[in-house]
Amino acid sequence: MADYLNDNKIDIKLPLVGDYSGNGVNISFKAIEGKKVNFYAPVFNGIEYKMARLTGDYVDNFQNRIEQIDSDKPAFVCNCILNFLYGGLEGKVIKSFCGPITFGEIAYQLVNQTLVYVTVA
Numbered sequence: 305m306a307d308y309l310n311d312n313k314i315d316i317k318l319p320l321v322g323d324y325s326g327n328g329v330n331i332s333f334k335a336i337e338g339k340k341v342n343f344y345a346p347v348f349n350g351i352e353y354k355m356a357r358l359t360g361d362y363v364d365n366f367q368n369r370i371e372q373i374d375s376d377k378p379a380f381v382c383n384c385i386l387n388f389l390y391g392g393l394e395g396k397v398i399k400s401f402c403g404p405i406t407f408g409e410i411a412y413q414l415v416n417q418t419l420v421y422v423t424v425a
Contacts, residue, residue, distance in 0.1 A: 305341045317390040318356040319417050332386055332416035345414040362391040378421035382406055386417045
């Protein structure tokens with residue numbers, strides 16, 4: 305895999321996206337060390353993975369997606385630190401989606417490059 309990533313000049317700031325029962329789950333690359341590829345989250349046999357593609361400016365895309373969420377102010381928000389590192393989000397306002405910056409875990413599954421929020425009805 306390291307050869308494939310290097311030979312094809314794949315930007316490892318973009319995650320693998322696994323198809324988990326129809327839901328896309330991000331698995332971020334940590335580093336390529338020689339022939340070894342390290343990830344921030346586990347990959348599993350039997351899951352189909354594809355490389356994510358950048359479709360414009362990371363920060364603009366992130367802000368636009370946030371604006372599309374039809375939600376009142378969230379009660380709690382967690383944002384993955386990789387969004388800040390890779391997207392240049394440090395010091396930028398992300399509307400009402402402010403909260404801890406961390407790696408994410410949802411329902412006992414580690415996920416990366418995500419923003420998770422909770423609303424109370």
